[in-house]
Amino acid sequence: MPIEMSAYKCTNCGQLHHPAHFVCVKCGGREFEPIPLDEEATLVTYTRVYNLPEGYMKPFISFGIARFNNGLCIAGQLETEHPAAGMKLRATVGTVKEGIGQDYLGLIFHAID
Amino acid sequence: MREVGIVGVGHTKFGKSGVPFGHLLSLAAVEALDDAGIIPGEGHGVDQVIVASMGAGMINRQHGVASALVDSLNLRPAMAETVENGPASGASAVKLAFMAIASGMADVALVVGGEMMRVVSGWEATDFVATMLHPEAEYNYGLTLPALAGMFTRLCMEKYGIAETDLARVAVKNHANAMHNPVAHIQLVPDLAAITTDEDALIINPYVAEPLHVYDVCPVSDGSAALVLCALDIAARFKHKPIKIAGIGQATDTHAVAERAVPTDLLAVRLAAAKAYAMAGLQPEDVDVAELHDAFAILEIVEAEEVGFFPRGQGHLAVRSGATEIGGKIPINTSGGLKAKGHPLGATGVSQLVELTRQLRGEAGGRQVVGAKTGLAVNFGGFGNNVVATILTKGEE
Numbered sequence: 034m035p036i037e038m039s040a041y042k043c044t045n046c047g048q049l050h051h052p053a054h055f056v057c058v059k060c061g062g063r064e065f066e067p068i069p070l071d072e073e074a075t076l077v078t079y080t081r082v083y084n085l086p087e088g089y090m091k092p093f094i095s096f097g098i099a100r101f102n103n104g105l106c107i108a109g110q111l112e113t114e115h116p117a118a119g120m121k122l123r124a125t126v127g128t129v130k131e132g133i134g135q136d137y138l139g140l141i142f143h144a145i146d
Numbered sequence: 147m148r149e150v151g152i153v154g155v156g157h158t159k160f161g162k163s164g165v166p167f168g169h170l171l172s173l174a175a176v177e178a179l180d181d182a183g184i185i186p187g188e189g190h191g192v193d194q195v196i197v198a199s200m201g202a203g204m205i206n207r208q209h210g211v212a213s214a215l216v217d218s219l220n221l222r223p224a225m226a227e228t229v230e231n232g233p234a235s236g237a238s239a240v241k242l243a244f245m246a247i248a249s250g251m252a253d254v255a256l257v258v259g260g261e262m263m264r265v266v267s268g269w270e271a272t273d274f275v276a277t278m279l280h281p282e283a284e285y286n287y288g289l290t291l292p293a294l295a296g297m298f299t300r301l302c303m304e305k306y307g308i309a310e311t312d313l314a315r316v317a318v319k320n321h322a323n324a325m326h327n328p329v330a331h332i333q334l335v336p337d338l339a340a341i342t343t344d345e346d347a348l349i350i351n352p353y354v355a356e357p358l359h360v361y362d363v364c365p366v367s368d369g370s371a372a373l374v375l376c377a378l379d380i381a382a383r384f385k386h387k388p389i390k391i392a393g394i395g396q397a398t399d400t401h402a403v404a405e406r407a408v409p410t411d412l413l414a415v416r417l418a419a420a421k422a423y424a425m426a427g428l429q430p431e432d433v434d435v436a437e438l439h440d441a442f443a444i445l446e447i448v449e450a451e452e453v454g455f456f457p458r459g460q461g462h463l464a465v466r467s468g469a470t471e472i473g474g475k476i477p478i479n480t481s482g483g484l485k486a487k488g489h490p491l492g493a494t495g496v497s498q499l500v501e502l503t504r505q506l507r508g509e510a511g512g513r514q515v516v517g518a519k520t521g522l523a524v525n526f527g528g529f530g531n532n533v534v535a536t537i538l539t540k541g542e543e
Binding site for chain 2: 088089097098118
């Protein structure tokens with residue numbers, strides 16, 4: 034079964050959130066249900082970072098913020114050689130950080146050929 | 147509410163400290179006490195001490211720093227607290243000291259901001275600073291402050307036509323200002339062509355987080371800065387005529403940067419400045435000199451727009467025209483800014499107000515803005531999710 038990333042939908046007004054909030058930004062509701070994110074998104078902005086924090090044994094990592102069809106903008110790692118604002122991306126879930134005794138999962142965006 | 151002013155300033159040279167953290171804080175503190183004419187010991191009159199530091203516990207393995215400082219300075223039994231509010235810790239500490247005096251709970255307060263970050267490696271420091279980001283949506287991905295700044299910069303460049311050379315112009319200006327500031331970390335003025343268009347520019351000015359280069363990013367610095375605040379109704383006790391804290395505003399924004407409705411806005415800067423102007427009864431055009439939180443060059447440009455100095459999208463044009471240089475329409479970061487003076491996180495907000503106080507006293511030497519009477523500081527926490535704006539004014543002669 035594939036691992037999914039979720040948006041969090043307020044059960045009172047339907048407002049979507051990511052990351053999770055404790056109180057709905059629209060109506061103040063406090064109950065949410067997870068909604069799987071679409072696989073497709075659009076790249077809004079991006080960067081390639083060369084001075085990485087502790088724990089990353091790579092020369093650089095690319096990051097992007099992508100807009101999903103439901104309107105949510107979410108940051109993730111970006112795995113494409115030639116990023117451009119407006120390009121279509123496929124959102125996958127993978128290991129974004131290898132921790133001691135625990136790996137962290139998150140969104141990894143790929144270009145759609 | 148009682149009016150509050152600044153009657154003492156102290157500042158260590160930013161850079162790499164060779165002394166223990168507590169000693170570093172004490173150096174700026176005693177300079178500020180001396181500047182105010184306060185003699186520690188019995189009858190010192192300091193009611194409240196507040197220390198601003200983001201990393202004392204995490205990097206220096208020291209908690210309860212304010213309590214230790216009070217004892218070291220022989221200021222017992224003053225009230226003491228340590229404040230952590232990310233890179234805005236300094237201005238937050240000043241705000242809290244202001245509130246203590248304005249409420250009548252204290253007459254005199256000492257605020258000391260300090261950080262000693264260069265005891266750890268660069269990647270440990272980068273990781274430590276990144277812990278203020280959203281843990282699940284940002285930090286766990288490896289996102290850092292430079293990464294968020296890089297993505298923000300690209301959006302602003304695409305929307306407003308800002309060029310990489312415009313960012314470098316901010317750096318060159320601030321480095322030039324720092325040459326007149328003996329406490330600045332970096333005493334060097336880069337050549338604009340050498341870091342932008344020359345053949346080997348990418349070698350001496352490589353990318354940190356595209357499109358940001360090394361010269362678009364502040365250094366990692368140790369340092370401390372201190373202020374003595376007092377109620378204006380008792381200011382005659384002190385050596386210096388007070389510089390009034392005329393307005394303070396603070397505002398917050400989304401923790402996860404990607405959630406912001408307009409990704410090129412720094413909404414908390416706009417709201418904090420608006421509150422500070424309203425409290426002071428002043429307008430952007432009343433400001434003579436400003437210290438804006440330029441941890442990344444793009445921030446000076448956009449903050450200058452958000453506080454009302456220039457219309458949105460025209461901050462980079464102001465940089466090109468020289469309007470933000472000393473002698474220009476509104477000199478920004480006369481101290482050298484975070485870019486060249488350095489950015490010891492907890493010290494920065496206090497340091498900005500030390501610079502404005504020196505400007506309004508007329509003590510800024512080769513970087514003096516002639517006739518400056520009103521100064522604005524913006525201290526920027528997180529990637530703009532907690533911002534404090536402070537306005538200082540000089541009283542009538």
